Amino acid sequence: MTPPSSYTYLGPEGTFTEAALLQVPGAGGARRVPALTVGSALDAVRAGSVDAAMVPIENSVEGGVSATLDAIAVGAPLRILREELVPITFVLAGRPGAGLGDVRRIATHGHAWAQCRTWVDTNISDAEYFPASSTAAAAHGLAEGEEGYDAAICSPLVAERLGLAVLARDIGDVTDAVTRFVLVGRPEDLPPRTGADKTTLVIPLPEDHPGALMQILDQFAARGVNLSRIESRPTGQFLGDYFFSVDADGHVEDARVADALKGLHRISPGLRFLGSYARADRRSPAVERHTSDDAFAAADGWLGDILGGR
Numbered sequence: 342m343t344p345p346s347s348y349t350y351l352g353p354e355g356t357f358t359e360a361a362l363l364q365v366p367g368a369g370g371a372r373r374v375p376a377l378t379v380g381s382a383l384d385a386v387r388a389g390s391v392d393a394a395m396v397p398i399e400n401s402v403e404g405g406v407s408a409t410l411d412a413i414a415v416g417a418p419l420r421i422l423r424e425e426l427v428p429i430t431f432v433l434a435g436r437p438g439a440g441l442g443d444v445r446r447i448a449t450h451g452h453a454w455a456q457c458r459t460w461v462d463t464n465i466s467d468a469e470y471f472p473a474s475s476t477a478a479a480a481h482g483l484a485e486g487e488e489g490y491d492a493a494i495c496s497p498l499v500a501e502r503l504g505l506a507v508l509a510r511d512i513g514d515v516t517d518a519v520t521r522f523v524l525v526g527r528p529e530d531l532p533p534r535t536g537a538d539k540t541t542l543v544i545p546l547p548e549d550h551p552g553a554l555m556q557i558l559d560q561f562a563a564r565g566v567n568l569s570r571i572e573s574r575p576t577g578q579f580l581g582d583y584f585f586s587v588d589a590d591g592h593v594e595d596a597r598v599a600d601a602l603k604g605l606h607r608i609s610p611g612l613r614f615l616g617s618y619a620r621a622d623r624r625s626p627a628v629e630r631h632t633s634d635d636a637f638a639a640a641d642g643w644l645g646d647i648l649g650g651r
């Protein structure tokens with residue numbers, strides 16, 4: 342796999358997503374183009390104008406990032422190349438000279454707002470929410486004199502870089518919140534198996550198929566494949582039409598994962614493989630003997646003997 346030489350990310354400069362990208366070896370010195378939305382970042386990869394995009398996918402407090410789960414599930418296929426974890430701490434930033442008492446309207450990303458609701462309700466209960474495309478976009482707007490709001494929830498770093506007044510620190514409702522980001526490339530890239538991997542899938546729920554969810558889950562359970570995330574998302578086509586976004590422990594080159602994917606494809610032929618990549622925490626799953634590569638190879642050999650008349 343050739344390492345990417347150009348990147349995009351959910352911008353502008355100073356987002357948590359940029360911090361995640363800067364954790365990737367070599368990204369600091371590479372071409373980095375901020376994108377306005379997750380969708381436009383992924384489209385830039387599809388169009389070939391950059392090699393890879395860093396986007397948020399999951400937060401330990403708020404759960405899945407719908408914009409990413411939805412944009413990656415449709416359109417030309419993409420591949421997740423790696424994941425990054427970033428600890429999240431928020432500040433409330435105002436214009437220089439402002440105080441907490443001046444805050445009426447707060448701009449930030451929807452996910453950040455959801456993570457600071459208790460603090461806002463307790464400390465400035467009458468403050469209104471002003472949606473922004475990212476925490477950093479909210480901070481940049483404030484610094485550039487945007488009139489619609491008078492404070493931003495953002496990272497301490499971007500508040501400091503832009504010379505904003507920090508009105509309150511550590512305002513997240515959970516102190517050790519973490520957001521998980523994924524680096525997304527094109528389908529020709531499959532990261533090598535490391536023994537501590539994750540596989541991400543999009544599984545359309547088959548229509549009029551009683552027990553489909555049970556059968557889908559059974560494909561993983563029967564092969565000893567643990568799931569670390571499962572979320573249902575509407576396809577947007579019609580009411581009741583859903584897909585599952587799933588993270589499973591293991592790599593598509595692990596026999597138990599490959600076998601589970603084949604079983605899933607029989608149930609849901611629209612199955613989309615989004616990638617197998619190294620886990621950020623490097624934790625290897627415990628594999629039972631009967632779901633090991635050796636056990637699968639022995640079973641294939643045994644069947645081959647029968648079919649070969651031996």
Ligand SMILES: O=C(O)C(=O)C[C@]1(C(=O)O)C=C[C@@H](O)C=C1
Pocket residue numbers: 351355356357358359397400406429450452453474475476477520
């Ligand atoms: O707005 C940013 O700074 C982002 O990188 C986006 C994002 C998200 O989508 O969850 C990333 C981390 C935080 O959880 C809040 C916002």
